[in-house]
Amino acid sequence: MGKHGKPEVLFIEGREVPITNPQKPYFSKQVKLSKLDLVHYYLSIAPGAVQGILDRPVVLKRFVDGAEGEAFYQKRAPANRPEWLRTVTLSFPSGRTAEEVVVDDSAGLAWIVNLGCIELHPHPVRSGELDHPDELRIDLDPVPGVSWGDVRRVALEVRQVLEEMGLRGWPKTSGSRGMHVNVRIQQLWTFVEVRRAALALSRAVERRLPGLASSKWWKEERHGVFLDYNQNAKDRTTCSAYSVRPLPDARVSTPLDWDEVPDCDPADFTVFTVPRRLADRGNPHAEMDAAPGSIEKLLELAARDEAAGLGDAPWPPHFRKMEGEAPRVAPSRATSAKKSRTKAPLIVIAHSPDKEAALAGLERWKSKHPQAARHLAVEDVLVDNMRGRSSTWTRIRVNLRNVPEALRPPQETPDPDDDPTRQWRNWRASKQGQN
DSSP: OTTTTTEEEEEEETEEEESSTTTTTEOOOOEEHHHHHHHHHHHHHHHHHHHTTTTTTEEEEEOOOTTSSSEEEEEOSSOOOTTTOEEEEEEEETEEEEEEEEOOHHHHHHHHTTTTTTEEEEEEBBBEEEEEOOOEEEEEEOOOOOHHHHHHHHHHHHHHHHHTTTOEEEEESSSSEEEEEEEEEEESSHHHHHHHHHHHHHHHHHHHHHTTEEEEESGGGGOEEEEEEGGSTOOOOOOOTTTTTTTOBBBBBOOOOOOEEEOOGGGGGGGTHHHHHHHOOOOOTTTTTTBOOOOOHHHHHHHHHHHOOOBBBBOTSSSSSTBOOOOSGGGGGOOOOSOOOOOOOOEEEEESSSSHHHHHHHHHHHHHHHHHHHTOOGGGGGEEEOOOOOOOEEEEEETTTTGGGOOOOOOOOOOOOOOOTHHHHHHHHHHHHOO
């Protein structure tokens, strides 16, 4: 018997799925949920959840210590897996490959949840065509302090632009502070082309709502709601429909009808409410696969932007330098051939795998430096979701640009200062020093 109860074997669609440590606490703060509770949630909404990941390779984001513990990403399928579970081999921008899990049914869904996958992270491709996405993803990511009403307003503008481009968007709450709008597309374009279309859409929405929407990659340049076009780059994933998020109330990324968007509240959608909602209302995204669209009009819009002098925007840091891409360096660190640009006065406040602990550190810093804190604008607080090869953590920085120089605190030791990659970086630096 394990520490949290002996394994329970579930019989799902004729297959046996063992659930190890079934009573292990997965949520223990605001709500109480065990691993087995989470498995039962996913089985109760399996038709909706499986539709969101069906026939797609899935990155395993594993919370082996529950929602309050540190998560890590696992691309490669575990060697010890059921013979009935499919895999497919993906190649990545780095040149590496990985054999990833493909979930086809409720049994496969329960199996990956047993591994600690609180969230579901599918790639935007099908297993039979890995180089041509069938989904364009629009991730609306508000900067700290932006209201939920502003997120909804940007989502509705996204809908308008998509319809003008001949496309249908399917909205859902992210399960956190933002929204996702997914678009089913024909499998005719590469990742580079789909990302180019997403960038054109992001810029179009920004032009219509210049004070509210942003397509700027660098956090120090953002305001309002960021439309993250880079979620369409190869090897990027977002949580899919009906995914549970590791928030204290066990919130769920929930599909919506467009007429629900103006009044919806993400706090209404949790593991306790979503099963009944799905049973009563059905899945608002049930017909998503029926009519895939074309991104040709978005690519035409991209061509017009480029002709007007708008080149490619920055790619994620682990991608090779792309043709036409602007210098991949934050504006605060950029230099020109003629003169150095003024460096933004950025200081690091906190590093922690626990976002709440990092935010608590920010509040302690504000209490310690009240005069400086009073001058901060909403967009001056940069909450960075950092991701290494297998770990995630939160970094919080503050831009002191609006703080008078005489009141600017110096860089102090971050509080907390728990960067999970520091040991590896120190080891690499020592090795380089020996060469």
